[in-house]
Amino acid sequence: SQKIEQNSEALNIQEGKTATLTCNYTNYSPAYLQWYRQDPGRGPVFLLLIRENEKEKRKERLKVTFDTTLKQSLFHITASQPADSATYLCALDDNYGQNFVFGPGTRLSVLP
Amino acid sequence: EAGVAQSPRYKIIEKRQSVAFWCNPISGHATLYWYQQILGQGPKLLIQFQNNGVVDDSQLPKDRFSAERLKGVDSTLKIQPAKLEDSAVYLCASSSPGTSPYEQYFGPGTRLTVT
Numbered sequence: 001s002q003k004i005e006q007n008s009e010a011l012n013i014q015e016g017k018t019a020t021l022t023c024n025y026t027n028y029s030p031a032y033l034q035w036y037r038q039d040p041g042r043g044p045v046f047l048l049l050i051r052e053n054e055k056e057k058r059k060e061r062l063k064v065t066f067d068t069t070l071k072q073s074l075f076h077i078t079a080s081q082p083a084d085s086a087t088y089l090c091a092l093d094d095n096y097g098q099n100f101v102f103g104p105g106t107r108l109s110v111l112p
Numbered sequence: 113e114a115g116v117a118q119s120p121r122y123k124i125i126e127k128r129q130s131v132a133f134w135c136n137p138i139s140g141h142a143t144l145y146w147y148q149q150i151l152g153q154g155p156k157l158l159i160q161f162q163n164n165g166v167v168d169d170s171q172l173p174k175d176r177f178s179a180e181r182l183k184g185v186d187s188t189l190k191i192q193p194a195k196l197e198d199s200a201v202y203l204c205a206s207s208s209p210g211t212s213p214y215e216q217y218f219g220p221g222t223r224l225t226v227t
Contacts (some may be wrong), residue, residue: 089155102147104153
């Protein structure tokens with residue numbers, strides 16, 4: 001069956017450290033994988049998109065990797081700050097812009 | 113640029129009643145999505161429109177849920193009759209292939225409580 005999983009429900013790290021979140025999927029062949037941030041009571045906000053033929057993408061303190069062999073994406077936040085505390089969702093499309101599927105999310109808490 | 117607008121923000125109804133949610137996407141965005149997000153879970157796609165046509169409604173419970181986007185702009189999602197398990201946040205999102213493809217812009221959501 002098709003499944004998308006994120007490594008843990010919650011992750012606590014110390015300010016200044018690098019947070020690493022994992023997204024694994026089975027029985028999908030996504031052309032794209034996306035990461036979103038969601039704060040309580042608000043809709044998700046797009047962060048990064050990585051294509052199947054890209055290994056790595058960076059944006060400021062954020063880095064995403066995509067390994068289609070392992071069927072895994074890693075999302076890194078370097079020099080983390082308390083303001084980075086939020087739920088992070090990975091999402092993939094199963095049919096070139098259709099059939100979007102979101103993972104359950106990882107709640108990140110950056111402790112001062 | 114104005115974001116995705118949704119109303120109402122909150123709604124409480126009894127089971128077996130009907131309810132409707134409204135969404136106005138970002139101007140010029142051809143693609144509109146409705147998601148259901150149950151507490152503690154990721155959003156689940158219910159229906160995707162391209163202009164006023166349906167692209168994907170495979171996960172829409174069609175016996176009770178309906179959605180329309182008649183003029184290719186704003187959209188309405190209806191539940192009739194509601195069940196307790198429909199309690200969730202209903203998110204609307206839009207995207208435009210002219211900008212970053214598949215980057216979705218979400219509204220604030222409508223929190224539905226069915227009692």
